[in-house]
Amino acid sequence: MPRRFQGPPTAFVVIAVAVVQVVGTVFAAARQPDHRPLDVLAFVLLLAGPAALALRRRSPGIMLPAAAAATIFYLAAGYPWGPVPLSLALAIIFSAAAGRRWQTWTVAGVCAAALVAFFAASGDEGTLIRAVAGTSWLVILVLLGEGPGFATNG
Numbered sequence: 473m474p475r476r477f478q479g480p481p482t483a484f485v486v487i488a489v490a491v492v493q494v495v496g497t498v499f500a501a502a503r504q505p506d507h508r509p510l511d512v513l514a515f516v517l518l519l520a521g522p523a524a525l526a527l528r529r530r531s532p533g534i535m536l537p538a539a540a541a542a543t544i545f546y547l548a549a550g551y552p553w554g555p556v557p558l559s560l561a562l563a564i565i566f567s568a569a570a571g572r573r574w575q576t577w578t579v580a581g582v583c584a585a586a587l588v589a590f591f592a593a594s595g596d597e598g599t600l601i602r603a604v605a606g607t608s609w610l611v612i613l614v615l616l617g618e619g620p621g622f623a624t625n626g
Contacts, residue, residue: 482528489559490522497554504552517546521559525566532570539563540579544586561613568617576617580610 497518501510508514524538543560547553560583567576587606591599 482526485528485562486522486526489525489562490519492555493518493522493558497552497556500554501552507552508550510551513549514546514551517542517549517551518556521546521556521563525559525562528563528566528570532567532572533575536563536567536572536575536579540583544583547590548586561609564610564613565617568614573618576614580614584610 494515497514498510501507520542521539524535524542527535527538539559540563543557546556564576564580567579584607587610588603591603591606596602
């Protein structure tokens with residue numbers, strides 16, 4: 473029987489995602505002066521998502537809601553955009569791969585509704601396009617995790 477993809481070690485995932493989210497957001501924030509400046513709460517939320525990924529094998533039922541909450545609270549607080557959704561994206565894939573189908577689709581649906589509400593409140597003329605694109609990516613992430621040959625346990 474072919475070996476299923478196990479993914480990189482959890483510690484590597486957590487550290488890599490934390491570095492990308494923090495460093496990437498610091499650089500992105502420099503070009504977004506109209507957003508709330510990064511403060512201690514911002515960094516706590518930027519690190520909470522990657523920290524949740526540490527639960528990907530032991531407690532995937534906690535990992536996904538924790539990563540989603542950190543991402544949603546960060547963006548709702550008005551902090552600058554950056555790679556902050558990376559931990560949420562990986563949590564969606566890992567959760568779906570762990571067989572937590574109902575929870576994964578539910579959280580992806582809540583995130584999609586939050587995206588639509590966020591973009592609708594912005595009043596930007598590209599609201600519909602951004603909402604459809606974000607929602608489409610959420611569906612793609614779930615389907616990637618549900619795909620054959622992807623496993624998170626082992």
